[in-house]
Amino acid sequence: xxxxxxxxxxxxxxxxxxxxxxxxxxxxxxxxxxxxxxxxxxxxxxxxxxxxxxxxxxxxxxxxxxxxxxxxxxxxxxxxxxxxxxxxxxxxxxxxxxxxxxxxxxxxxxxxxxxxxxxxxxxxxxxxxxxxxxxxxxxxxxxxxx
Amino acid sequence: xxxxxxxxxxxxxxxxxxxxxxxxxxxxxxxxxxxxxxxxxxxxxxxxxxxxxxxxxxxxxxxxxxxxxxxxxxxxxxxxxxxxxxxxxxxxxxxxxxxxxxxxxxxxxxxxxxxxxxxxxxxxxxxxxxxxxxxxxxxxxxxxxx
DNA sequence: CAGTCAAAAGACCTGCTTGTCTTTTAATGG
DNA sequence: CCATTAAAAGACAAGCAGGTCTTTTGACTG
Numbered sequence: 001x002x003x004x005x006x007x008x009x010x011x012x013x014x015x016x017x018x019x020x021x022x023x024x025x026x027x028x029x030x031x032x033x034x035x036x037x038x039x040x041x042x043x044x045x046x047x048x049x050x051x052x053x054x055x056x057x058x059x060x061x062x063x064x065x066x067x068x069x070x071x072x073x074x075x076x077x078x079x080x081x082x083x084x085x086x087x088x089x090x091x092x093x094x095x096x097x098x099x100x101x102x103x104x105x106x107x108x109x110x111x112x113x114x115x116x117x118x119x120x121x122x123x124x125x126x127x128x129x130x131x132x133x134x135x136x137x138x139x140x141x142x143x144x145x146x
Numbered sequence: 147x148x149x150x151x152x153x154x155x156x157x158x159x160x161x162x163x164x165x166x167x168x169x170x171x172x173x174x175x176x177x178x179x180x181x182x183x184x185x186x187x188x189x190x191x192x193x194x195x196x197x198x199x200x201x202x203x204x205x206x207x208x209x210x211x212x213x214x215x216x217x218x219x220x221x222x223x224x225x226x227x228x229x230x231x232x233x234x235x236x237x238x239x240x241x242x243x244x245x246x247x248x249x250x251x252x253x254x255x256x257x258x259x260x261x262x263x264x265x266x267x268x269x270x271x272x273x274x275x276x277x278x279x280x281x282x283x284x285x286x287x288x289x290x291x292x
Numbered sequence: 293c294a295g296t297c298a299a300a301a302g303a304c305c306t307g308c309t310t311g312t313c314t315t316t317t318a319a320t321g322g
Numbered sequence: 323c324c325a326t327t328a329a330a331a332g333a334c335a336a337g338c339a340g341g342t343c344t345t346t347t348g349a350c351t352g
Contacts, residue, residue, distance in 0.1 A: 001147045001240060001261065005310065008241035008252075015253060028328070042311050048330065060329045061319030094147060095154035106154075107161060107277050111268055115147065115261060122257055131253050151340065174298070188341050194300065206299045207349030 001119055006084040009046045011077065012036050014128055017056060018068050026065030046084070053083050073129040081123065090116060147265055152230040155192045157223065158182050160274055163202060164214050172211030192230070199229050219275040227269060236262055 016035060017027050029047060033040040047066060051058045057069045081087055093100035094112040102109070162181060163173050175193060179186040193212060197204045203215045227233055239246035240258040248255070 001258070002235050002238065003240055003242065005242050008243065011241065011253065012243075030328085039311055041313070044329075045331090051329090058329060059319070060317070060327080062321060062327050064319065064328045066329090089148050092148065093154075094149055095157065096149065096151050097154065097158075107157065112147070115264055118261055176298085185341055187343070190299075191301090197299090204299060205349070206297085206347070208297055208351060210298045210349070212299090 001089065003081075004084055004086060006046050007081060007086050009036070009038050009043055010050060010080050010084050012038075013043065013047060013066075014050065014055065014068075014072065014075070014080070015131060017066050018072060018128060018132060021068055026059065026063060026067050028065040032066070049083050050080075055080070055083070073127065073132070075128050077123040077126050078120075090120060147235065147261075149227075150230060150232060151188075152192050153227060153232050155182070155184050155189055156196060156226050156230050158184075159189065159193060159212075160196065160201065160214075160218065160221070160226070161277060163212050164218060164274060164278060167214055172205065172209060172213050174211040178212070195229050196226075201226070201229070219273065219278070221274050223269040223272050224266075236266060 013032055013036065016032055020027055029040065029044055032038075032047075033043050036043070047056065047058070050056045051066070054069070055072060055075055057067050059065065059067075081089075093106050094108050095106045097106045100106040100109055102113075106112075159178055159182065162178055166173055175186065175190055178184075178193075179189050182189070193202065193204070196202045197212070200215070201218060201221055203213050205211065205213075224233075227235075239252050240254050241252045243252045246252040246255055248259075252258075
């Protein structure tokens with residue numbers, strides 16, 4: 001399992017916006033891109049999809065920027081994956097055979113299925129809030145890591 | 147975890163060549179490509195790498211083709227991954243952060259690390275022979291599945 | 293040793309993800 | 323109501339995986 005850059009940017013951005021929400025309410029794209037060390041314009045498009053899907057709010061112009069809303073903290077990682085188009089990872093065979101299922105398994109089907117299920121459980125039950133709370137583990141400082 | 151097409155083709159081809167070795171000793175690229183329903187020329191390059199790395203033998207010309215050798219059956223899946231360039235999957239962060247490790251973990255580091263280790267154990271300890279033996283499970287018919 | 297057969301090598305194309313830059317749209321503050 | 327600010331939208335380019343086709347190399351066979 002390795003996620004797309006889009007997904008990584010999306011998740012880290014949501015966490016970042018949620019984290020800095022205290023100071024000023026809104027966070028600008030420029031600030032996020034710098035903090036996360038991520039390409040600005042590309043990130044803009046990712047953010048845009050998050051806004052369209054209601055995961056974040058945005059305001060244009062003076063004092064504009066991105067902010068969390070009522071649903072942000074409850075959003076699951078799977079939901080973000082949907083938005084960044086990640087889910088073929090689970091729909092398709094590890095070996096990328098077109099026809100692969102329990103009655104017609106690829107050589108790694110059973111083993112892969114077991115591990116896939118672990119991921120799916122993790123991703124569907126973990127929310128943005130969960131990740132923020134769990135930060136006792138200390139990853140927040142590294143969201144913005146180079 | 148989702149493998150490249152190259153890896154899927156490589157693994158299935160090795161298994162296929164090992165399986166049909168009884169009839170005639172050598173198996174032609176054309177036959178493999180048809181049986182596995184895989185693009186012929188692209189497969190040719192994958193096979194080529196396997197031969198260069200010693201995983202399979204090949205002979206050109208009349209009655210040429212691919213065949214297994216002394217080491218084929220003992221080859222681990224990790225070894226095949228090396229050859230098809232898969233191992234960045236394990237070297238790099240799930241979220242594709244450049245700097246991500248246990249002291250500076252990304253938001254999914256720990257969970258991903260646990261699952262990665264399962265894969266690595268599986269892939270480093272499973273050999274081509276293991277997969278062939280385990281075929282009681284009945285996946286061989288599906289190597290060639292459409 | 294000439295013809296044939298099959299792998300190897302190399303040129304080229306396509307689509308997708310990622311990344312960059314410019315222009316447009318919409319807020320807000322003076 | 324105009325200037326400024328920041329997101330949205332759109333055009334464009336690079337890089338890579340995957341795929342196709344043609345030419346070259348080398349082995350066997352009659």
